[in-house]
Ligand SMILES: Nc1ncnc2c1ncn2[C@@H]1O[C@H](COP(=O)(O)OP(=O)(O)OP(=O)(O)O)[C@@H](O)[C@H]1O
């Protein structure tokens with residue numbers, strides 16, 4: 001699959017823009033704060049309904065404007081799709097595929113699949129568990145629509161339960177309603193844990209090979225799922241933690257507290273890894289993501305590489321660039337030096353200057 005073109009209206013610092021992409025490697029270069037990342041953001045948002053950095057709809061609308069439009073043309077299995085997104089300040093966004101409005105974001109996954117890779121992703125190993133859970137969830141949500149809805153329900157229930165735990169302080173008579181929340185929370189929670197478990201197993205099969213190649217055979221990488229509570233224990237633990245939860249006014253066990261442990265040659269690199277080790281493992285995670293999506297959808301996802309090359313040493317840059325042929329890739333960078341020194345094949349180059357894009 002590939003994106004043929006994108007049109008933007010009042011998106012971030014773009015007044016109006018149209019870009020026609022190549023099916024191979026597209027480079028967007030320019031000074032800082034010119035609009036390179038904004039282009040990648042528009043593609044990711046239009047393809048997933050979410051901004052890669054979690055921005056709100058009203059934040060992506062050009063300052064002083066009321067709404068923004070993104071139109072993306074996608075080619076998949078010889079079929080053309082037109083995806084239109086209309087973003088409004090104080091209303092929900094509208095999305096249409098070939099002119100027909102869609103109800104669920106997941107309908108887009110059958111049209112376009114994107115993998116976003118930003119410098120922050122390189123910190124996933126050293127940052128907190130929340131980011132590692134986010135990695136798991138983003139992956140699983142792309143691959144499994146049921147997971148997506150289960151996770152949304154679970155998060156909703158945990159929020160409601162936490163709210164109730166706070167309310168109990170002033171309205172102790174509501175205590176019995178906890179039972180129903182606990183029952184539902186356990187049901188969705190168990191499903192989520194099971195899927196995460198299976199995914200991590202699958203991930204290991206892929207990442208071990210990638211990481212071995214990336215480190216020249218020096219490191220063996222292992223990803224271990226660390227659920228806050230085992231699937232079959234969730235019901236019991238939720239019940240036995242109830243008193244504590246009521247005191248703390250929050251839900252102390254469940255998938256919203258899970259983590260991933262990453263070990264290189266048997267050592268937990270979250271705590272004991274060098275910076276380089278952590279970043280390399282993060283790169284392996286990201287490359288595995290591409291591979292797994294590719295296997296699942298039986299097509300290549302589109303890769304958005306935001307400024308990551310400058311963050312990697314030359315052998316890792318080479319490995320990354322070599323592993324992305326046959327995948328449509330949009331790369332942003334401040335200069336073209338990296339590509340010249342790598343004699344890497346570029347299909348199209350765009351120069352981004354203050355909300356305008358030129359083809360030199
Ligand atoms: N809603 C908005 N309306 C108008 N301009 C915006 C809006 N949101 C962000 N901008 C501006 O867009 C500009 C370009 O941002 P972008 O992140 O795309 O830059 P970049 O080219 O990727 O820079 P860098 O090399 O530093 O990453 C910023 O200067 C920012 O102030």
Ligand SMILES: [Mg+2]
Nearest residue numbers: 036037038307
């Ligand atoms: Mg940027």
